[in-house]
Amino acid sequence: MNHYYVFNGDADGLCALHQLCLTNPEERDVKLITGVKRDIKLLDRVEAESGDRVTVLDISLDSNRNGLVRLLDAGVQVAYFDHHHAGEIPQYSNLTARIDLSPDICTSLLVDQHLSGQYHLWAMTAAFGDNLVKKAQQLTAEAGLSPSASEQLAYLGEYLNYNGYGDHLSDLHFHPVALYEAIKHYTNPFDFIAQSNAFTKLADGYREDMRCANSLCPLAGDDKYAAYVLPNEAWARRVMGIFANKLTNENPQRAHAVITPNHSGDYTVSVRAALRNPQGADSLCLQFDTGGGRKAAAGINHLPIDALDNFVATFKQHFCN
Incomplete structure (x- = not known):
C-alpha cells in the first residue's frame, strides 16, 4: 500500500504535512507531490490504486475535482484538508473531507484540530505564514x-510562505520537498530557527527581496484599493505573495493586487481583501480564467498581458462599491 501526500508548497501546506508526518514517524517511503504555491492541480499527477491512501493538504477541491473523482472511483482512500473554494463535495465512502472556508482558518489549523493540538507550534507558524496574524497572535497568547x-514564529511562517512563491521551481530558494526534508527533523520550530541553515538562507533572501519590493510605487490606487505591477525578475516572483500580505497589514482599510510577469508571458496576480473586511478576493479572481482562492486572499495564475487594464478596472469596482 502506498501513501501519497499531496500538498501546497507554501507555509500552510508544509506545516500541515509536517504535523501529520510527525504523528506517524514509523511510516516509510511516503510519496510527496507538490510544486510552487500556484501549482495546485496536483491530483492529476497521482497514480494511485485501490488500497492506496492519498492525503491532500491545502489545495482547492474544486480545482482538483476531476483528479479526485478519478482516485475515488479507483477505490483510493482520500483524506482532504483544505480552506479554499471547494464547490460541491463529492459523496464517497472512501473520502474524508475536512474543509472549512472561514476567513480565520487555514489547513494547518484544521490538521491541528484533527490532532488535538499535538504539534500546535507548527500550526501557529502556518497561521502566521498564511497572514492570519490576529488569529496566530491570539493562539500564541493563549499558549x-x-x-x-x-x-x-511569525518570521518563520513568513519565510516558509515566501519560499513557495514563484512561477517555476527554479525561482525558489528551495524545492518544497527539499525544504520539508530540512524541516522534518525538528519537532519544535524554535529548534529549526536556531539550528537550520535553511532558515538562515530564507531569512537572508527574504530581506534582500523585500528591500527591492519596498522601493515600488502603485500603478493605481486610492484609500480603498492599490494595484502594483512588479518587474519581470525572479525576486519579484518570489516576493509577490509576501509583499501583498505586507501591504495589507500596513494598510488594513485597502484591498491590494500585486501583479507579476511570469514565464508564460502573462501576469500572475495576488489579491488581498482589506483586513477590515476580509471578503471578496475569491469572487473577484473567479471572474477570470485560472482564478481562485479564498475570501481574504486569492489569485489568478495566468492573466493575459492585454487584460491588465480590464483587471485593474474590475478590481477597483469590486472593492470600491
Whole structure:
C-alpha cells in the first residue's frame, strides 16, 4: 500500500504535512507531490490504486475535482484538508473531507484540530505564514508564548510562505520537498530557527527581496484599493505573495493586487481583501480564467498581458462599491 501526500508548497501546506508526518514517524517511503504555491492541480499527477491512501493538504477541491473523482472511483482512500473554494463535495465512502472556508482558518489549523493540538507550534507558524496574524497572535497568547517567541514564529511562517512563491521551481530558494526534508527533523520550530541553515538562507533572501519590493510605487490606487505591477525578475516572483500580505497589514482599510510577469508571458496576480473586511478576493479572481482562492486572499495564475487594464478596472469596482 502506498501513501501519497499531496500538498501546497507554501507555509500552510508544509506545516500541515509536517504535523501529520510527525504523528506517524514509523511510516516509510511516503510519496510527496507538490510544486510552487500556484501549482495546485496536483491530483492529476497521482497514480494511485485501490488500497492506496492519498492525503491532500491545502489545495482547492474544486480545482482538483476531476483528479479526485478519478482516485475515488479507483477505490483510493482520500483524506482532504483544505480552506479554499471547494464547490460541491463529492459523496464517497472512501473520502474524508475536512474543509472549512472561514476567513480565520487555514489547513494547518484544521490538521491541528484533527490532532488535538499535538504539534500546535507548527500550526501557529502556518497561521502566521498564511497572514492570519490576529488569529496566530491570539493562539500564541493563549499558549503563553512571550511576544519575542511569537515574533520568531511569525518570521518563520513568513519565510516558509515566501519560499513557495514563484512561477517555476527554479525561482525558489528551495524545492518544497527539499525544504520539508530540512524541516522534518525538528519537532519544535524554535529548534529549526536556531539550528537550520535553511532558515538562515530564507531569512537572508527574504530581506534582500523585500528591500527591492519596498522601493515600488502603485500603478493605481486610492484609500480603498492599490494595484502594483512588479518587474519581470525572479525576486519579484518570489516576493509577490509576501509583499501583498505586507501591504495589507500596513494598510488594513485597502484591498491590494500585486501583479507579476511570469514565464508564460502573462501576469500572475495576488489579491488581498482589506483586513477590515476580509471578503471578496475569491469572487473577484473567479471572474477570470485560472482564478481562485479564498475570501481574504486569492489569485489568478495566468492573466493575459492585454487584460491588465480590464483587471485593474474590475478590481477597483469590486472593492470600491
